[in-house]
Amino acid sequence: MTPTAATPARAEEIAANLADVRARLARACDAAGRPVHDVRLLAVTKTFPAADAAVLLDLGCTDLAEAREQEATAKVAEVAALRPDAAPRWTVLGRLQRNKARSVARWAHEVQSVDSLRLLDALDRAVGSALQAGERTDPLDVLLQVSLDSDPDRGGCPVEDLAALVDRAAGAPNVRLRGLMAVAPLGADPDASFARLAVLGERTRAAHPGADELSAGMSGDLERAVEHGSTCVRVGTALLGARPLA
Numbered sequence: 001m002t003p004t005a006a007t008p009a010r011a012e013e014i015a016a017n018l019a020d021v022r023a024r025l026a027r028a029c030d031a032a033g034r035p036v037h038d039v040r041l042l043a044v045t046k047t048f049p050a051a052d053a054a055v056l057l058d059l060g061c062t063d064l065a066e067a068r069e070q071e072a073t074a075k076v077a078e079v080a081a082l083r084p085d086a087a088p089r090w091t092v093l094g095r096l097q098r099n100k101a102r103s104v105a106r107w108a109h110e111v112q113s114v115d116s117l118r119l120l121d122a123l124d125r126a127v128g129s130a131l132q133a134g135e136r137t138d139p140l141d142v143l144l145q146v147s148l149d150s151d152p153d154r155g156g157c158p159v160e161d162l163a164a165l166v167d168r169a170a171g172a173p174n175v176r177l178r179g180l181m182a183v184a185p186l187g188a189d190p191d192a193s194f195a196r197l198a199v200l201g202e203r204t205r206a207a208h209p210g211a212d213e214l215s216a217g218m219s220g221d222l223e224r225a226v227e228h229g230s231t232c233v234r235v236g237t238a239l240l241g242a243r244p245l246a
């Protein structure tokens, strides 16, 4: 079944939102004295239809992110049906169960929510199987999610366990350690959180020069994150609108 396309009004709305977000990013980079190509824009399409993702692809926004495996697996196929010639690059955010690793290994280019040795090992094995089965051609890029408030409900590796996870990821044959990710804790000062993440990022990069990505900043705080060295902002609401409450 072919998914339905976005209405012209919806496409226009997304185009206007994307222009706004790009302008915000350009101003934030300018204020931080950084070139705008330093920061990639990851469009978070979770809860929104494949048609919206197709509009983003039409607008040149090819870096797309999803959070739930089941929703994502279906949407990846729908987007491929809507835009067979586009080459979206799919990222996984959010808590990932180990039994979903094999599915994700078929279509994900990157996972930013790796927060435990067990999940890392499951992904490494799953990607190894997918490579052998000819379901993918490249290793999986991974960012390690750091918990800046040690709230287990929000995911993320506790800071004290990070070094061990970094070393394991750097040595895993089927994943490429690309850097760190964090969500600013609710109610905390985002500046302090992003500054803390930047220090951890520097430490990681010193040991593993290829791990130079810092994924921080969302719709509400992307300027703060860019100021603190973010190389990847994850934007949902500002591009596609408010999500229904889960």
Ligand SMILES: *Cc1c(COP(=O)(O)O)cnc(C)c1O
Pocket (backbone or CB within 6 Å): 044, 046, 067, 093, 094, 183, 218, 219, 220, 234, 235, 236, 237, 238
């Ligand atoms: C949903 C989500 C986002 C997008 O947040 P917005 O505030 O809608 O921009 C960013 N990061 C993660 C980890 C998410 O789950």
